[in-house]
Amino acid sequence: MSTPAPAATPSREEWLAKARTLSEALPFMRRYAGKTVVVKYGGHAMGDESLGRRFANDIVLMKQMGISPVVVHGGGPQIGQMLERLKIKSEFVDGLRVTDKETVEIAEMVLSGSINKQIVALINDAGGDAVGLSGKDDDLIEARKVTRSKRDPDSNIEKVIDLGFVGDPFRVNPGLLHKLQQADIIPVIAPIGIGEDGQTYNINADTAAGAIAAAVNATRLLLLTDVAGVLDKQKRLIPEMSVDAAQRAIDDGTATGGMIPKIETCLRAVAGGVEAAVILDGRVPHAIVLELFTEGGAGTLIGRK
Ligand SMILES: Nc1ncnc2c1ncn2[C@@H]1O[C@H](COP(=O)(O)OP(=O)(O)O)[C@@H](O)[C@H]1O
Numbered sequence: 001m002s003t004p005a006p007a008a009t010p011s012r013e014e015w016l017a018k019a020r021t022l023s024e025a026l027p028f029m030r031r032y033a034g035k036t037v038v039v040k041y042g043g044h045a046m047g048d049e050s051l052g053r054r055f056a057n058d059i060v061l062m063k064q065m066g067i068s069p070v071v072v073h074g075g076g077p078q079i080g081q082m083l084e085r086l087k088i089k090s091e092f093v094d095g096l097r098v099t100d101k102e103t104v105e106i107a108e109m110v111l112s113g114s115i116n117k118q119i120v121a122l123i124n125d126a127g128g129d130a131v132g133l134s135g136k137d138d139d140l141i142e143a144r145k146v147t148r149s150k151r152d153p154d155s156n157i158e159k160v161i162d163l164g165f166v167g168d169p170f171r172v173n174p175g176l177l178h179k180l181q182q183a184d185i186i187p188v189i190a191p192i193g194i195g196e197d198g199q200t201y202n203i204n205a206d207t208a209a210g211a212i213a214a215a216v217n218a219t220r221l222l223l224l225t226d227v228a229g230v231l232d233k234q235k236r237l238i239p240e241m242s243v244d245a246a247q248r249a250i251d252d253g254t255a256t257g258g259m260i261p262k263i264e265t266c267l268r269a270v271a272g273g274v275e276a277a278v279i280l281d282g283r284v285p286h287a288i289v290l291e292l293f294t295e296g297g298a299g300t301l302i303g304r305k
Pocket residue numbers: 042043044045074076077095206224225226227229230231232254255256257258259260262
């Protein structure tokens with residue numbers, strides 16, 4: 001058996017750079033100590049296993065620095081793959097998956113089953129205590145059917161679009177989350193809601209994360225995705241946006257597809273009392289740590305810095 005090569009001794013400059021980074025982090029550690037940060041981990045950001053491990057490490061690091069993290073995850077691409085395997089067609093309207101009876105069963109299976117447990121296992125492996133939940137546990141996320149309408153450009157008539165079992169979280173009951181946080185357990189939540197009639201709803205994971213962030217009075221909502229943040233029409237990153245500018249990006253078509261529910265979520269979270277919401281690139285190693293503990297942050301911040 002060969003012995004591993006000894007790690008190279010860092011140079012003086014490398015030591016100094018590390019020391020500077022740590023001392024820069026100190027005011028941010030103080031600022032966030034005891035606060036709740038909701039992190040939405042998107043299906044696209046999940047990528048490969050090493051990304052997942054780094055994400056889990058960052059969540060455990062946050063916890064050890066005295067922050068109370070709540071993880072809400074997506075899994076859109078993974079639901080898409082399963083639907084494809086089963087030869088079920090899937091279409092999106094404004095970033096929301098039209099969800100019939102069969103699709104909602106598959107969405108629940110993929111989100112609350114495999115993905116939720118994978119993330120829980122990764123966090124536990126990284127040294128944390130994580131527990132997996134869906135919005136059905138303890139009626140955590142109560143949802144109602146989403147209604148959408150669109151103006152037909154030819155007839156100029158407003159048409160109602162039926163999205164099926166797509167839910168809007170109208171009430172979040174955070175009691176269970178508070179109990180878990182008090183016990184130093186990290187909640188990992190699948191974006192599935194329960195209707196008043198017991199119906200299961202498929203909720204866009206950004207929307208679910210925003211509603212949870214407002215309900216637990218989170219200081220920050222971090223939405224991890226597969227782009228650097230909100231890009232302008234020239235594809236340049238917008239580091240900060242006012243609430244008005246963010247709304248404009250939706251209205252003038254700068255944001256399309258999955259970016260629409262993401263920005264809408266940020267606006268709703270900020271209106272609901274969250275200080276700021278940040279859209280950032282989950283593929284960048286340690287994006288969460290960079291956002292929370294460095295001066296420049298990462299991604300696009302909407303709200304109060
Ligand atoms: N202005 C924009 N800036 C950045 N991304 C945008 C913009 N408009 C649309 N998008 C799209 O939104 C996608 C992110 O949404 P989505 O695919 O739902 O991510 P996730 O699965 O992480 O929730 C990006 O990959 C990009 O294709």
